[in-house]
Amino acid sequence: MVSNGGSKIRWGELEEDDGEDLDFLLPPKQIIGPDEHGIKKTIEYKFNDDGNKVKITTTTRIRKLAKARLSKRAIERRAWPKFGDAVHEDVGSRLTMVSTEEILLERPRAPGSKAEDSKTAGDSMAQLVKGGAVLMVCRTCGKKGDHWTSKCPFKDLAQPSEGFVDKPPVAEANMPGGAVKGAYVPPSLRAGAERPAGTEMRRRNEENSVRVTNLSEDTREPDLLELFRPFGPVSRVYVAIDQKTSDSRGFGFVNFVNKEDAQRAIDKLNGYGYDNLILRVEWAAPRTNSHVLKF
Amino acid sequence: MRPILMKGHERPLTFLKYNRDGDLLFSCAKDHTPTVWFADNGERLGTYRGHNGAVWCCDVSRDSSRLITGSADQTAMLWDVQTGAQLHTFTFDSPARSVDFSVGDKLAVITTDPFMGLTSAIHIKNISKDPSEQMSESVLVLKGPQGRINRAVWGPLNKTIISAGEDAVIRIWDAETGKVLKESDKEIGHKKGITSLQKSVDGSHFITGSLDKSAKLWDIRSLTLIKNYTTERPVNAVTMSPLLNHVVLGGGQDASAVTTTDHRAGKFEAKFYDKILTEEIGGVKGHFGPINALAFNPDGKSFASGGEDGYVRLHHFDQDYFNIRI
Numbered sequence: 001m002v003s004n005g006g007s008k009i010r011w012g013e014l015e016e017d018d019g020e021d022l023d024f025l026l027p028p029k030q031i032i033g034p035d036e037h038g039i040k041k042t043i044e045y046k047f048n049d050d051g052n053k054v055k056i057t058t059t060t061r062i063r064k065l066a067k068a069r070l071s072k073r074a075i076e077r078r079a080w081p082k083f084g085d086a087v088h089e090d091v092g093s094r095l096t097m098v099s100t101e102e103i104l105l106e107r108p109r110a111p112g113s114k115a116e117d118s119k120t121a122g123d124s125m126a127q128l129v130k131g132g133a134v135l136m137v138c139r140t141c142g143k144k145g146d147h148w149t150s151k152c153p154f155k156d157l158a159q160p161s162e163g164f165v166d167k168p169p170v171a172e173a174n175m176p177g178g179a180v181k182g183a184y185v186p187p188s189l190r191a192g193a194e195r196p197a198g199t200e201m202r203r204r205n206e207e208n209s210v211r212v213t214n215l216s217e218d219t220r221e222p223d224l225l226e227l228f229r230p231f232g233p234v235s236r237v238y239v240a241i242d243q244k245t246s247d248s249r250g251f252g253f254v255n256f257v258n259k260e261d262a263q264r265a266i267d268k269l270n271g272y273g274y275d276n277l278i279l280r281v282e283w284a285a286p287r288t289n290s291h292v293l294k295f
Numbered sequence: 296m297r298p299i300l301m302k303g304h305e306r307p308l309t310f311l312k313y314n315r316d317g318d319l320l321f322s323c324a325k326d327h328t329p330t331v332w333f334a335d336n337g338e339r340l341g342t343y344r345g346h347n348g349a350v351w352c353c354d355v356s357r358d359s360s361r362l363i364t365g366s367a368d369q370t371a372m373l374w375d376v377q378t379g380a381q382l383h384t385f386t387f388d389s390p391a392r393s394v395d396f397s398v399g400d401k402l403a404v405i406t407t408d409p410f411m412g413l414t415s416a417i418h419i420k421n422i423s424k425d426p427s428e429q430m431s432e433s434v435l436v437l438k439g440p441q442g443r444i445n446r447a448v449w450g451p452l453n454k455t456i457i458s459a460g461e462d463a464v465i466r467i468w469d470a471e472t473g474k475v476l477k478e479s480d481k482e483i484g485h486k487k488g489i490t491s492l493q494k495s496v497d498g499s500h501f502i503t504g505s506l507d508k509s510a511k512l513w514d515i516r517s518l519t520l521i522k523n524y525t526t527e528r529p530v531n532a533v534t535m536s537p538l539l540n541h542v543v544l545g546g547g548q549d550a551s552a553v554t555t556t557d558h559r560a561g562k563f564e565a566k567f568y569d570k571i572l573t574e575e576i577g578g579v580k581g582h583f584g585p586i587n588a589l590a591f592n593p594d595g596k597s598f599a600s601g602g603e604d605g606y607v608r609l610h611h612f613d614q615d616y617f618n619i620r621i
Contacts, residue, residue: 062336073359074318078333083379084342085303085328096337099298099608105567105577105616218527 026053038062108276151271151280208262209284213251215239216275220248227274228254232261253284296616298581299337299609303330308601310352311590314359319376320590320599321362322607325349329364331376334592334599337609341379345372352393352446356400361422363403365391371405373426382426389413393446396422397453402434402470404456406444415444417458419470437473440466446492448501450515457515459489459503467518477518484520485511490530496537496593504530510544512570524573528562531587538595539617540570545586545600565589565600576619581608 026045033040042058070078082089089095212224225237239252256262262283270281306325313320313334320334327346332339348368355362355376362374367390373383385391389410396403403422409415417437423429442461450457455476456468463486465479479485487507494501500521504510506529512522524542532545547563564578565586584603591598597611 070318071316074316077318077359077377080340080377082339082341083377084330084344086330086339086341089339095301095303095339096332097300097302099300099581101297101581103296103298103579103581103610105296105579105619106564107577108575 034062208256208259209236210254210256210262210266211251211282211284212254212269213280213282214277215248215250215252215279216277217247217250219252219275221252224252224254227269228256228265231256231265231268233257296610296613299611301332301337301339301607301609302605303332303339303342304328304605304607306349307584307603307605308588308607309350311588311599311601311607312353312355313590313592313599314355314376315357315593316359317593319355319359320607320609321353321355322588322599322601323350323353323364324601324605327366327368329353329362329374331362332607332609334597334609337607343372343374343379343381345374345381345384346370348390351391354394354396354403356396358400361396361400363394363396363405363422365394365405367391369407369410371403373422373429375426383429383431385418385420385431387418389415392443395448397449399453402449402453404447404449406447406458406460408443409441414438415440415442415460417444417447417456417468419456435470435473437468439475440464442488445488445490448492448494451498457492457501459492461488463488463505463507465489465492465503465513465518479513479518479520485509487529491533491589493534495535502533502535502542504533504544504546506530508546510542510568512542522570522573524568526566529585531585532589532600534589534591534598535570536591536595536598537593541576542568542570543589543591543598544568545589547582547585547603549585563602565598579610582606 026047029045030043031040032043038061040060040062042060044056044058046054046056048054081087210228215224219239221237221239224239225234228234228237233256234254235257236255237252238254240249241247242249254262254265256265266281266283269279272279272281301322304322304324304326308322308324310323311320318334319340320332321329322332323329327348327350328342328344329346329350330339330342343362343364346364346366346368348366350364350366353362353364360376361382362376363371364374365371369387369390371385371387371391371394372381373385374380375382385405387405387407390408391405392408392415393406394403401422403420405418405420407413407416407418415438418433419435419437420432421430421434437456437458440458440460440462444458444460446460447456447458449455449470450467454470456470457465458468459465463484464481465484466475467477468474469476485503485505485507487505489503489505491504492501494515499515500512501515502510502512508526508529510524510526510530510533511520512524513519514521524544526544526546528546528548530544530546534543535541536543544566563582563585564580566578567576568574569576579600582600582602582604584605586600586602588601589598597609599607599609601607
């Protein structure tokens with residue numbers, strides 16, 4: 001085909017000499033936009049390793065990030081040609097990317113609050129509810145908008161008997177005989193049953209150990225002592241420390257001399273905002289069912 | 296805010312510098328090519344090819360025409376900012392650690408590391424307007440401190456040079472005679488090596504960051520300690536907002552310990568502190584290695600951080616940032 005020769009190269013001939021640089025065969029780079037939505041399209045062509053022609057379309061959105069008043073010199077610089085390695089930059093290399101993650105300036109504590117700000121557990125819960133947390137339904141006790149399942153004060157109590165899961169224990173306690181349909185309650189735990197005094201005695205002799213979790217990582221034992229001492233004499237404070245980083249692992253134990261003090265501390269400090277976290281304070285030893293009826 | 300990630304460097308970042316207009320951002324890394332980026336969208340403008348070692352520091356002239364870089368290949372180089380052309384090479388007998396143009400860009404201070412029996416030194420060079428007339432000779436060489444000098448900058452009116460380094464002592468030198476005028480007090484000063492030093496915009500005070508997990512604010516003339524910012528990780532980089540009374544500290548545990556500990560223990564955030572109340576305002580997460588370099592845009596509306604992870608992250612602040620009250 002002599003008539004077709006000259007400058008035009010036929011595709012059939014191309015496959016024979018693939019070692020040659022055939023970039024001149026490619027259509028030129030096209031830039032479309034940016035349009036009114038800031039969408040810019042760059043269309044490039046190149047040969048891939050198999051010698052096939054590949055069209056690369058890169059769509060970028062141009063967003064104005066900040067209102068900048070550029071100086072005259074800066075506007076000049078904007079038009080500077082690229083140099084060094086930046087000249088031969090592939091569209092696909094993506095040296096500059098916008099983070100897909102929204103990064104916030106993380107405040108160490110909520111704005112407006114002081115470190116010493118004392119909030120009772122009730123207050124913080126009330127705030128949570130106000131903040132639109134009505135979807136919060138405890139799976140353990142069924143209470144709405146009061147606490148999360150993991151924070152349920154009845155969690156430990158509910159575990160042994162499945163019957164408590166469905167209904168709030170408040171209703172439970174009022175039921176005559178304490179019997180729930182379909183659930184077995186051992187006679188010793190039924191209402192009116194005489195409970196052996198021994199368990200209560202034994203509890204009293206325990207160490208009154210209180211477990212504190214969700215501590216911030218720079219909490220140390222003196223901090224915990226300072227926090228718990230107002231409730232009564234404390235016999236032991238322990239904060240678990242990571243051996244490698246020597247940061248707190250986020251939990252600790254406090255032993256009170258008097259059980260009443262420990263209970264008061266739990267009531268007061270469970271849900272208390274300490275540093276930037278909400279403390280969880282509970283009895284260290286799982287409590288027995290003998291306390292179910294108190295609620 | 297959604298930071299812009301720039302990954303032009305293949306090795307850990309060492310230094311970041313904005314030009315005076317705040318439209319260009321220069322980055323130095325342990326790979327051998329300093330790079331310049333547009334500071335608004337993070338687009339790469341060019342690279343400066345020629346160094347044969349890690350580049351530790353750079354400075355750009357006031358009119359954004361000249362760039363000086365200090366490298367571990369025992370040279371400091373002058374570059375044409377626009378074209379990336381090498382204009383002059385200062386050769387030393389030891390790695391160049393820190394470079395700084397004087398006010399007026401007629402002088403430059405270059406520090407060199409202790410190396411092969413040589414002690415560290417601070418060199419002052421004349422910088423000619425015409426690169427063809429550039430001389431290599433030092434106007435003055437200051438020696439004395441033990442250990443590396445990590446940073447040396449010009450004091451007010453180019454009369455003094457402020458240096459800080461591994462010996463944890465900040466020194467103010469007379470730029471004419473080369474005598475030490477002031478030394479920071481051992482009692483109130485840093486306890487471990489000083490990694491970074493940055494002057495305020497008006498040049499009245501400066502901040503130093505140290506491996507002793509603190510940053511300190513000093514008066515530039517009297518060298519009195521003004522403020523102390525304590526944190527829980529070694530400080531590798533410090534900067535001050537030119538707009539608000541904010542101080543930013545960057546750091547993290549030693550790079551060699553990163554893989555052996557939990558990632559949360561690294562503390563690779565840039566921490567914002569109130570300059571006056573020395574109280575923490577917040578942290579900006581994102582890097583997965585220690586932060587080695589920090590720079591604030593001269594307009595105070597964005598800042599860049601460079602990490603051991605090889606990324607430069609460019610943060611344009613949301614409006615919320617300017618309304619922060621503590």
